[in-house]
Amino acid sequence: MRIDVVTLFPELVDHALRFGVTGRALQRGLWQVGLWNPRDYATDNHRTVDDRPYGGGPGMVMLADPLAQAIAAARAAQRAGGAAATRTIFLSPAGAPLTHRRVAELATGGDATGYVLLAGRYEGIDERLLAREVDEEISVGDFVVSGGELPALMLIDAIVRQRPGVLNDAESAVQDSFVDGLLDCPHYTRPEQEGGQRVPEVLLSGDHAAIRRWRLKQALGRTWERRPDLLRGRALSKVEQALLAEFRQERQAAQEQ
Ligand code: 9D3
Numbered sequence: 001m002r003i004d005v006v007t008l009f010p011e012l013v014d015h016a017l018r019f020g021v022t023g024r025a026l027q028r029g030l031w032q033v034g035l036w037n038p039r040d041y042a043t044d045n046h047r048t049v050d051d052r053p054y055g056g057g058p059g060m061v062m063l064a065d066p067l068a069q070a071i072a073a074a075r076a077a078q079r080a081g082g083a084a085a086t087r088t089i090f091l092s093p094a095g096a097p098l099t100h101r102r103v104a105e106l107a108t109g110g111d112a113t114g115y116v117l118l119a120g121r122y123e124g125i126d127e128r129l130l131a132r133e134v135d136e137e138i139s140v141g142d143f144v145v146s147g148g149e150l151p152a153l154m155l156i157d158a159i160v161r162q163r164p165g166v167l168n169d170a171e172s173a174v175q176d177s178f179v180d181g182l183l184d185c186p187h188y189t190r191p192e193q194e195g196g197q198r199v200p201e202v203l204l205s206g207d208h209a210a211i212r213r214w215r216l217k218q219a220l221g222r223t224w225e226r227r228p229d230l231l232r233g234r235a236l237s238k239v240e241q242a243l244l245a246e247f248r249q250e251r252q253a254a255q256e257q
Helices: 010-017 020-027 064-080 100-107 127-133 149-160 169-176 208-226 228-232 238-256
Strands: 002-006 032-036 085-097 113-119 136-139
Touching: 002 064, 002 149, 010 020, 010 032, 010 149, 020 149, 032 064, 064 085, 064 113, 064 127, 085 149, 100 149, 113 149, 136 149, 208 228, 208 238
Parallel strands: 002 032, 002 113, 085 113, 085 136
Antiparallel strands: none
16 A cells, blocks of 8 residues: 655654554555655745635635645656555545544555545645545544644554554454454553552453453443443443443442442
């Protein structure tokens, strides 16, 4: 899979991608990245990439033409790199909220799948460029950040870690575990006593069935407490219902103390 990013801050995006899971996968050739700066396609002496909005108002709007040329260059690089199908995605506060489901869909393309991600700055991008060139708009949530670069990095990181061979066995095992669709259970490491608090006894017991049961109970209980919206779309099995009831009883008993 190849991902090209059109951005006024290519160094920011490139630098971040070289760390951790995405960086290791790049080095191993599991995906490719290209960076395209619309400023390199501006034709005037000042290399202008923005202008004032028609109709007035605060802020600046990104010019269509330098972006169109940067996108064309990114698509040409995708074709040269063997991408059969390229989708152009604009990171936008007005886009569809990103979900794990959409990430998984975007990640399932074969090696011949590619994406051109468009990251904006300023108040926005000339609508005519978006109408001509963009297939899909994605937001990373209902809060405001200063540009599309961090959202693009989030999308890339989320996609790349779903690609075959990217995560090692230990990392994948955590992902595949029973807690799919639930919040994670709490984690502990050494020492057994830390800041006056002990590790829950069951985790020291060596009883793997009991540990699995405890972890599922914690995952269900935390999801019920913190993200009840996640449980509404999910039918609980008899075992899960019993574990959640236990969690709630234990919570209540602890509160009454
Ligand atoms: C008052 C109008 N603002 C829209 C909320 C203007 C504006 C603010 C911030 C326009 C662009 C931006 C920059 N943000 C992004 O490019 C962005 C974003 C975001 O701010 N939140 C969540 N997802 C995303 S994806 C791209």
